[in-house]
Amino acid sequence: MNLQDAMYNWLSIKVVADERKTDQAAQDTSSFFEEILTEDHGVTNIAIEVTPDYYVVTYRQNDQEESKKFPIELIDALLLSIQNEPKYNQ
Structure with a gap:
């Protein structure tokens, strides 16, 4: 799984x-x-900032600070x- 997909999946379920x-x-x-991010991709120091339109995830990888933006509506969809599923809300 590539980093973008792992981060998207992690953020959605987080x-x-x-x-x-x-x-x-x-x-x-x-x-x-989170284990996939840390063990497979070497990601550390993960932080999430919520802006009006995006979740912004900052992290360290290979001794460099990086960030990725994800639209709120895509992340909140899960x-x-x-x-909205009654069987999960009992």
Whole structure:
């Protein structure tokens, strides 16, 4: 999995995990993707900033600070989908 896809997947499920702290599946999946970022891609010092239109993820890789921007509506789509599915909200 390339870095862009791993970060997108991690951020999407992290938003879910942060909102649903008792959802063990979300917590485990968030940890899984964070492990991919750190172990497979050497990413450290991950931080998230929320702007009006984007999630901006800053991180270190190969001793350089990097950042990626993800549109809020794309990242929040997973959370909204889960919130709108009655079987996940019992």
